[in-house]
Amino acid sequence: MAQSRLIELSYFDPKSEVRLKTYADTIILDKNDKGSVISAIRFGGDSAMVKAMSDAIYGGGTVEAIQNEVHRQLYSNPKQYRRQMSHDGQYAVATLMANDDAQSADPGDEEEANESGEQQTIQPRKCYIFCPAGDRDRLFEEVDHKTAAPLIPEFRDYMLDELTARGDLRQLEVFSLKEKLDAYMLSLKPEDRGFASRTGCSISPGTSRSRRRRAGCRSPEVQR
Numbered sequence: 001m002a003q004s005r006l007i008e009l010s011y012f013d014p015k016s017e018v019r020l021k022t023y024a025d026t027i028i029l030d031k032n033d034k035g036s037v038i039s040a041i042r043f044g045g046d047s048a049m050v051k052a053m054s055d056a057i058y059g060g061g062t063v064e065a066i067q068n069e070v071h072r073q074l075y076s077n078p079k080q081y082r083r084q085m086s087h088d089g090q091y092a093v094a095t096l097m098a099n100d101d102a103q104s105a106d107p108g109d110e111e112e113a114n115e116s117g118e119q120q121t122i123q124p125r126k127c128y129i130f131c132p133a134g135d136r137d138r139l140f141e142e143v144d145h146k147t148a149a150p151l152i153p154e155f156r157d158y159m160l161d162e163l164t165a166r167g168d169l170r171q172l173e174v175f176s177l178k179e180k181l182d183a184y185m186l187s188l189k190p191e192d193r194g195f196a197s198r199t200g201c202s203i204s205p206g207t208s209r210s211r212r213r214r215a216g217c218r219s220p221e222v223q224r
Helices: 047-058 106-115 136-146 153-166 194-199 208-215
Strands: 009-011 020-029 036-046 063-065 070-075 081-088 092-100 125-132 169-171 172-175 181-188
Touching: 009 047, 020 047, 036 047, 036 181, 047 063, 047 081, 047 092, 047 169, 081 172, 092 125, 125 136, 136 153, 136 181, 153 169
Parallel strands: 036 070
Antiparallel strands: 009 020, 009 063, 020 036, 020 172, 036 092, 063 070, 081 092, 125 181, 169 181
16 A cells, blocks of 8 residues: 555445444554454544444454545454553544464364364464564564574574464554554464474573573574
8 A cells, every 4th residue: 555645444334324434554464364454453433433444444344445535445353452442532443353273172182082083173273473673683572472492593594484484473454544563463383383393493481691692503504
């Protein structure tokens, strides 16, 4: 989206025949089979309109984004957002951000299912990361916070590049008038071990920073 001015958001409820209109200064989008999906959004306007638009998006409604005479359908995931609203008289601002997927069930449950002969497919856990634009140090920190096993800072570039190459770390589309930021979708394998265990660039929880530097993680260039 061209970063020229606020994006008009429009929503129409055919049952009540009510049309809503607000204006967004920040939209972050992912993609699925339908098209563009809202990962985060901030918009403002009349307090009642903003509250109703927030409810519509939270409930899974499809909104239309209009900018420079270009119309775009934005889909949402029902009840998958955390919401915040602020008020200044009759004016209000709403922010919705997609929730990370919940932690998977206890590994013991998977073992019991295997023993009983049941087939169980565990999907990767999706997490969202927001950080200043171009700040790879902050990006690495956020990835580290999302994983179960601490990662080694010296392997920052290698790990981020590998995550991207494997498709486990995808950059999202960002429109923002006020802030320069990047957004990512991080897919974590079961028990958060998928990537770290394959590279050997993680260490046991509780390890100090000095011990991290001395950890026996071989350089990516010499791994066999």
